[in-house]
Amino acid sequence: HALVLNAQDRRRHARAWHARGLARLSDQWQGQGDDGRLWLDASPLAADLDLCGEGSLFQLLNTAQTDIGAATLAAWLDAPASADDIARRQEAVRELREAAAFREALAVVGAGTAVSHAGALVRWASGTSHGFTMGHARLAAGAALVSAIAVGAAGAGLLPSPLVLVWLVAQALVASRIRQRVHRVVHAVDAAAHELGLLAALLDTIEATTFHAPLLQELQGTMRGQTVRPSQQLRRLRRLISARDALRNELLR
Numbered sequence: 001h002a003l004v005l006n007a008q009d010r011r012r013h014a015r016a017w018h019a020r021g022l023a024r025l026s027d028q029w030q031g032q033g034d035d036g037r038l039w040l041d042a043s044p045l046a047a048d049l050d051l052c053g054e055g056s057l058f059q060l061l062n063t064a065q066t067d068i069g070a071a072t073l074a075a076w077l078d079a080p081a082s083a084d085d086i087a088r089r090q091e092a093v094r095e096l097r098e099a100a101a102f103r104e105a106l107a108v109v110g111a112g113t114a115v116s117h118a119g120a121l122v123r124w125a126s127g128t129s130h131g132f133t134m135g136h137a138r139l140a141a142g143a144a145l146v147s148a149i150a151v152g153a154a155g156a157g158l159l160p161s162p163l164v165l166v167w168l169v170a171q172a173l174v175a176s177r178i179r180q181r182v183h184r185v186v187h188a189v190d191a192a193a194h195e196l197g198l199l200a201a202l203l204d205t206i207e208a209t210t211f212h213a214p215l216l217q218e219l220q221g222t223m224r225g226q227t228v229r230p231s232q233q234l235r236r237l238r239r240l241i242s243a244r245d246a247l248r249n250e251l252l253r
Contacts, residue, residue, distance in 0.1 A: 013111035014104055020063075030055040034062050039074030051077050065110035092213040102209055109201045124188045132185065143171055189241060196241075200234035207231055 023029045036058030040046035050056045051074075058077060064070040081089075096103060150167055153159040189196075207229055211217050223230050 010108050013108045016111065017104055017107040024060065029060055031059075033059055034064075034070060035059045036062065036070075036074055036077075039071055040078055043078045046078065063107065088213070088215040092215040095211065095213045095216060099209075102205070105205050106202060109198060109205065131181070147171060189237070196234055197238055200231050200238065203229075203231040203234065 020029070020032065023032065031054050035054050036046075036052035036056055040052035040058060043051065046052045052058050058074060061077075062070060062073055064073060076089075147168060150159060150164045154161050154164040203223065206220060207223055209220075211220055
């Protein structure tokens with residue numbers, strides 16, 4: 001059932017994306033989407049040049065789903081660029097103009113999920129570290145394994161019960177000291193989980209596409225230059241979140 005609903009949503013978002021493109025072609029786009037006032041209202045020339053506001057150049061061009069994307073477009077409209085930068089951007093636009101399937105895929109994945117500077121994903125990504133490392137995770141897993149073996153050994157009469165009890169109490173004391181830190185980490189990831197899934201899908205689409213324009217190749221290179229692709233790292237995090245959610249399931253407790 002969920003697969004059918006997701007497919008219907010994708011088709012609905014695709015129709016909306018094409019409808020907006022047709023509206024631009026027929027000069028009926030005015031009043032649709034962000035008008036750019038948030039980004040360009042302080043510019044002394046924005047109003048005179050119709051860079052922002054209803055029916056502005058920003059409203060015509062903007063398809064951004066994030067604050068960062070909208071702010072980048074506004075900065076490009078508001079400030080001069082070198083001839084080389086302009087040529088590189090135009091070359092990228094010419095390539096993307098012919099890549100309708102790629103642009104539709106990005107629009108469908110990101111439809112209706114605007115990510116803001118104050119959004120859960122940005123707060124999580126820019127938050128400070130709580131000091132946990134993979135070493136802590138391995139230590140916790142090892143302690144849990146030792147506890148299970150110790151309880152089994154005590155039940156079989158191989159270990160004295162008081163010794164096992166002392167071990168379990170010590171574990172409980174350590175857990176109580178880090179409980180609040182763990183809760184903050186888990187709460188932040190929970191809040192950003194949906195946006196993380198969307199970002200993984202967006203990155204996967206970008207990583208799997210072959211570009212020829214130098215500007216697009218450079219942007220893609222920042223993703224492919226890593227040992228593990230960003231989309232794979234996000235999927236791994238999503239799997240960890242799903243595994244943690246499974247532990248909350250009453251049927252598995």
